[in-house]
Amino acid sequence: MAKTNSKGKGGSIGLSRRTFLTRSALVAGGIAGSSLFPFAASAQSRRVDNIGLQLYTLRKELAEDFDGTLARVAELGFKEMEFAGYYGRSAAQIKTALETNGLVSPAAHIQWAAIRDNLQAEIDRAVGIGQRYIVIPYLQxxxxxxxxxxxxxxxxxxxxxxxxxxxxxxxxxxxxxxxxTVDGVVPYDLLLTETDPDLVDMELDLFWIAYAGADPLAYIKDHAGRFSMLHVKDLSADRKMTAVGEGTIDFEAIFAHADIGGFKHYFVEHDNPVDAFDSVTTSIASVRGMRF
Structure with a gap:
């Protein structure tokens, strides 16, 4: 089982800083340049290249102006969109809107009930959009x-x-x-150990695991290759969600374990920003500046 409480709730996520030898070894081994990992690399450092956005962050803006919002997101430099609703549009309409703005959508959040009751329709829609992942996002x-x-x-x-x-x-x-803990069991541990790793991936939300007081690196190391997607969102010192780079999470230390975790997609998100575009603008600038 993974260690779930190496830091108490509210503490900064420790996570040691990367070292030159680790970076050099990864680059020398060809890992950083592999197509499996979406970051640019040099002999000195790696950085996230195709930065994504979970569109729940901009749900109000999308409802008011879907096409205009996607255009603004593309102008900011985001490349990958993770949907959380389609605003009455068909798969073909979504795909056209993405292509118009030079965007792709690797994944979407689909509620558990829809997966249980209408899985084939969700699969067909995902295929039509060109997605690779269907993600169950939440439990009531x-x-x-x-x-x-x-x-x-x-x-x-x-x-x-x-x-x-x-x-x-x-x-x-x-x-x-x-x-x-529920009846003596940590549910996240159960999900990781009882789902088939060949069939089921995890999308690790870095804010929420930090908020829970758990250690993301312990999970990443204990369950290597399971975490194809990350939600990149920050935790402030007063335990609130904030724009990336304005909080306590050491993202570079986590990103340095991309080869172990299996990270392929990095989606910036803020659940309830005061100003959504201000939040995502700050966040993408922070991610662009990260080296690991």
Missing amino acids: ENERTLDHYKRLIDTLNSAGEACRDAGLKIAYHNHDFEFD
Whole structure:
């Protein structure tokens, strides 16, 4: 089982800084330049290249002006969009809007109920948009019993087979509650150990795992290759969500473990920003400046 509380709640996420030898070894081994990892590399450092955005951050803006919002996002330099709703548009319309702005969408958040009740339609839509992942994003409060987690595991494994047959992969996105012990079990540990790693990936939300007081690096090391996607969002000293670079999380130390974790997609997000475009502008600038 992964260590879940190497830091108390509210503490800065420790995570040792990367070293020159680690960077050099990764580059020398060809890992940093591999197509599996979306960052540019040199002999000195790596950086995230294709920075993504979870569009839940801009849900109000998208509802008011879908095409204009995507255009602004592209102008800021984002490359990959993760959807959380399609605003009444078909897969073909979404794909056209993305292509118009030079964007792609690797993933979307789809509720557990939709996966249970209408999986094939969700697969067809994902394929039509050109996505690679369908992500279950959240559990309602009444779905957080141990029995529900076991049902979720069954859903993930069975949906994972159907997704694989369509060239997709199913994934699960965490909040903080998955790290709260339920009947003597840490649900996130159960999800990792009982889902088939060949069928099910994890989208690691760096804010929520930090908020829970758990150690992301412990999970990354103990479950290598499971974390194809990251939600890049920051935790302030007073335990609030903030723009990337304005909080306490050492993203560079986490990103330096991309080869171990299997990171492929980095989605900036803020759940409830005061000014959404101000937040994502600050966040993408911070991610661009990171070296690891």
